[in-house]
Amino acid sequence: MLEQKINATLMEALIDEEISRYWNTEPHSASTTQVYRALSTVIRDLLLKKRNTFLKQFTKNQQKKVYYLCMEFLTGKSLRNNLYNLKIEQEVSEALKKYNVSLEELYSIEKDPGLGNGGLGRLAACFMDSLATGNFPAVGFSLKYEFGLFKQKIIDGWQTELPDDWLTTSDVWLIPRTEERVIVKFDGKIREEWTDKGLKIHHDYPTQIEAVPYDMMISGYDSKGVSLLRLWESRSLNSIDMNLFSQGDYLRALAEDSLGEAISKVLYPSDNHYEGKILRLKQQYFLVSASAQNIVKVHYGKYNTLDNFSQKNAIHINDTHPALVIPELMRIFMDDYNYSWDEAWKMVVDSVSYTNHTVLSEALETFEDNIIKVKIPRIHMIIAEIDRRFMDEAAHNLGDRNKALKMSIFGYGKINMANLCIRGSHCVNGVADLHTEILKKTIFKDFNEYTPGKIINVTNGITHRRWVNQANPLLKDLLTDILGEEYYLNPEKLNLLKKYKNDQSVLTKLDEIKHQNKKRVAEHVSRQNHINIDVDSIFDIQAKRLHEYKRQLLNAMRIISLIIDINEGNIADIVPETFIFAAKAAPGYFRAKEIIQLIFALSDYINKNTFVKKYINVVFLENYSVSLAELIIPAGEISEQISLAGKEASGTGNMKFMINGALTIGTCDGANVEIIKEVGEENFFLFGLRDHEVESIWNHGYSSIQYYQKNLKLRKIIDFLNKGINGKSFESISKYLLGGSAVGDPYMCFADFDSYMEIHRKASHLYYSDKMKWNQMSLMNIGSAGIFSSDRTVREYAEKIWGLTPVNK
């Protein structure tokens, strides 16, 4: 698909040229980093050319484009993904011989851009890949955080955070577009003036910040498409106050400067938890204002009118974080292009759509009314007017103002961002069937009744090309041998694997592949944690953000129970198991950090106790990232997806493990429900309360003490925590579980404990008694995972939400 067919000789010439241009050195004396940078620059420029050709085509066709606005894009490393998608790994590998360096070495020096917290940001990155692969014209917008998600270091069992300076290698993928910078304005006062042409808004803006775009190209696989990810960097417009400077007040002169720079300094490290901080609001407005100005300018430049804006642009708000794009577009249409309110509103609603990713109340964003009023007064005015009109209309239609008020954007001195998003979008979606149903029944009930059909479901997906073909090359080879390459672009074809469920040779090969992948992880664990793990034991992995609702604590409780059994000599049911955890906690989330500390202490305890270690082991892998996920997920045999039912919107780790052949121990939550539907309950280890049971127990007053009193195992676990592990007491966790001033065990680990223990017994018994049956179930999981490809997900968005067609169709 490249204009020029790449071969090793051409590649060498291109790399040589870069090396000599940048470092004025001979190819053989270039360092590994220089070769990495030279190669990456070559690929970046190839992609830029390819994007330009693609752009010409959809511009000529006057096609609709999608703009995907998201505060996070967790792209993972770029070099391997781009070479793989361009199908030139072989040629590059060949060319690299000249420089005495391997592709693997180059892959390993690239730093993971951590521009996201977890599932939400990774989903956005998978979408960029699938959109490019499907030849959909797409642009992602986000911030160029100078520091991405912190690096996690565990010191004496406690998580500490170090800065993530990803730009020291990955800057090479970014193309500065200084000429396309725009100004984002904050603060100031508004004066309204009625003229014979209508209302005129006068605004003084004391704070003006420059938004400078940096472009990253994301290649599609074997396609014409290249997605563009545009990251905005903030700069003070007057980078230094020369007045203050010449008066000798250097520090103040620079301090002014840092206010602007602060906006894109660092990613907020919370997942599923909002913080109503001013800096966060500024980040959000900065993103949407820069992006909206850019979108409108491009459109106007092309069509010389905005009348057809919504026919040509789909603007997607990924979670509420970019919600302010709604009033910002209104501002631009009305104040800069003189559209009337009604015209502007129609254009906005027709182009904007919104995805909700959570029902957790602590994650639903609200900002202090006053903060918005002071920081972005014109935007505040517009939101107030959106709400006033909406309330009048709804009160009229419903004949009941109080009912209308339940949907208001304002309440209790706050602005409810989800309500703003629903009001300003033509379509709203949840990310898995169950999640969407819960949205309709609970937090968005009134909206769903008011505008039936507006809330739809589009189940999440993952790009199988990164998560299988690149992360698990052995499995890719086997699948390719059996199925050919067709599944690369048609993941539904994985289904054909099911025909081999009784083929002993295929099952044995699956088993061998898993074993090799486990060995890879064991080597990493030995290097990183200085712990030797048994590769013949079952690998049970829980890798995801640390959050109470995800219930790493339930997993830890089971481990404690096993330790107690082993210590007491009750070993009849005990089988060798290795528990692997990887998780970052938000820096201010004390409980989550404490749970990490507990898991660490368990690991330490076992590794000092040779008797217990004969049976089970626990490792906590530091600094979970996309790259670490790519290493450990292919080694998973049991995938722990054990959130309390009704709390996990979808999950995408569940899909990544499944497609790599792990069997899931999971609750009926998020996309697990659809996984069960695809793979069959007989190939899934389902346990725990259903969401309606959770709700009913909760509403009747959940009491963990009642479970505690009836259950000897739970009592022993609490005793164990109180007694402490290696001299460290975990009484605060036992108090949390039993309650006191607050409800104990708010995520109901106790209520699901027995069922969890039982399903584990069933799973491990099967693993050790009938490995072929296990492998067969594993094969069925791989074969059923095609539907969870993000290729399918983006096609659904394109059809049902964006009205987008691929180039050349």
Ligand code: OX2
């Ligand atoms: C996550 C959700 O928690 C997860 O269930 C989902 O799979 C993912 O988004 C992608 O849809 N922050 N992170 C999420 O939601 C929020 C808010």
